Amino acid sequence: MPSSTISEYLSRRGENRSRSPMSIGGAVVLAYVVVYVFLDWLSFIHPLGPYAITVWNPPPGLSLALLLGLGLRYAPALLVACALAEITVRHGHADFGEVVLYAAILAGGYTAIAVILKRSAFDPRFRSLRDLMLFVTVVSAGSIVIAAAYVFAHVATGALAWSEFADHTLYFWVGDVIGIATTTPFLLIHGARAARGIRPRITIEVVLQALSIAAVLGLISTLEPGHAANLFYLLFMPLVWISIRYGFEGATAGLLATQLGLIAAVQLAGYTTDWVLQFQLLMLALTVTGAFLGMSATQWRRARHALESSEAELNTIVATAPDAIVSLDDQCRVTRANRAAEALFGREAVALADTSLSELIVDLPSNLAGTRALRARARRSDASELPVEVSFGSTLVDGRPVYIGVIRDTTDRSRMEEKLRERDQHLDRTLRIAAAAEMASALAHELNQPLTAASAYVQALEMLLARNDPADPSLLDTMHKTAGEVERAGSIVRRLREFYRHDPGTTEQVQVEALVENALAPLRTRIERHGIEVAADIDADVPPLVVDRVQIEMVLHNVVRNAVDALVDAASERRQIVIAASRAQPGGVQIAVEDTGPGVAPAIAEQLFRSFVTSRKEGTGLGLAISRSIVERHGGRLWLDRSTGGARFVMTLPALQEGASRA
């Protein structure tokens, strides 16, 4: 709700409060009493006997309108008005006690009706059919009780005979009900409208409606009562017209006007009391019919208005939605498309209509049942394609499915994802290169050893040869040693070359025990010097691995060295490394290296495998990233299990399949 509307609403509430103060308006009471007495006098037609019971009695309608519209606190005014009317209009001759009795019955009765209506949550604005039903029911029933009480009071005071009770009660009831039915709703509805400053609009149509009522009534006034009653149904036509055109508001006005006209007509025609009663009964039927018809029209109009505004709202939402929205029939043909859809597909909505969705979306599954969302490509009118995300919703209209497709252009997102992927790949490449560089450096270090030895041997050989003593045994020995060192250098170079290969090198069967032994060998000195306890826990049924021995040895060596480093640096009391190997499904072996060190900090663990994140001062031979890539090239996995206190690196590796040849 926009703020302006909220402030209007609040100010209107304020007005309401000021307009209906808790104090009783003296002017209102005075006006009410005067009008009541006047109306009573005006409607004092065809009184039945000397008891002033008339077939059209609008004053109770005025009383109810006062109580329902302005509040029950005006109830005492009813007593005054009724008493005054009894004295001035009806029983000028009656004694004071009788006047008070009659006035009390009337005022009390109408107040009771108002109380019952208020208690029943009756809305005096007649907001719904329920309000009208409630009003008609309570007023009809209440009036019978009042009529019976009033007539019985007269019987009790001896003014009427028992035999006249039923007739008089009916007469009284008809007069009151029709008086209330034509007056109260009119006053409540139009009084509230007048209070809001709404003036009735007199249009040509309204004039025509009034003229048609007047014409029928004129006709009635000129005819014999019997003929006139036969033509009464003609009054239904203008009232149906009014009710349908102007709803309940129009109906109340039309009915009051008809009633007034009818009274004038029968007075002019000089009908007998019995005929007037007949006409009033017809009028009652007209009133109830007109009121309900008017209420139906009002409700229908209100519903249509609500529907229209919600549809307008929905249309605005759909029109301004950034995503393309299309409605589809059960054949998946477009029935409606919004502006975003026009832009996305590069076609006018007119051109989109009746187009099958499969022409707009490439590779659409033939059966969309159950599909909620999918990624696809949209085909534009210029045959270009866009990456899109399509979501579906469906509903049943007249038993046939109708689909709503929401199509989102994901070009930007796809581009971003593409960029991210590229950056990832770039990063991966960079890391791989960095890993390779570090690997190369480590291997160069290793390569230097045999080269140093070989060069020293060769220099020694030079000197030995210079002695010119071919029998010297150290000559041959040194040559062997030289060759051995050159061989060793060669094997390191081979290893380096294997390292750059993307597939694992030549695989061979490797016993886990041997692998662990070789990986540990270069670390033995440090392990002993720092008092680290290393335990190998290799299950008896672990099959031999089928791996590139050199590479996996390096990986395991690297992981164990990480553990050693962690323990050396840590202040742990217990320095232990457990290398556990067990069978893993399917057809693999799991090797876990667990240490009692401080574990891996969460911040580092995140990127441990992505970059050379390390707490070591000296460079390592192998990063975990490259270790992982080696393991993955073998079809295995390498990960950090952080469930233990220290660090636990776990890898899975392919093993010899059962039943496979061990040859």
Added chain:
Amino acid sequence: MLPMRVYIIDDDAAVRDSLALLLRLHGFDTVCFAGAEAFLDEVSSEWSGIVLVDLRMPGMSGLELQAELQARQIELPVIVITAHGETSAARTSFKSGAVDFLEKPIDRDQLLAAIREAVKLESERVRRTGRTAEMLRQLARLTPREREILDRVVAGKHNREIASELDISVRTVEVHKARVMAKMGVERIADLVRVVLSGKG
């Protein structure tokens, strides 16, 4: 004179063996150790020779060995070798008094030059150590009175000062001084002072 001994410390057996062979052929005596720890277990201040140590070894590194030798006041000259140039490590090892810093694979001429330099330093150190031993032997032959005279002469005091301090005649001081110089094997007072100071050094 006995051949100079070179202590080769390297974790790589082939490197140890080849360097030992080469140095033996160049006339050095060699002893090999597989690690700094093994060397430290045996070394003592009595030893003479040259230390040729690999910088990077599993366990104790070459730099750590240098530091440990300094802590033990063992003054053998140290030549550091490593697999690839690390300037920061080189700087540290020079600061700690390394004779030279050699990169693997080792250039023979550089190796021999470094060894020669180390030999010179070590010979001097040995000579100095030897002189000290000789001086201590000569000092032992002096009488207490002669020691008193010597201390004061080395402290730069004149005969008259010494005579008044010890309450003897100048003539007696001169007789003692002549006897001290004869026992210490020097002809001039300046030589006497130099020998005593360097011997203490």
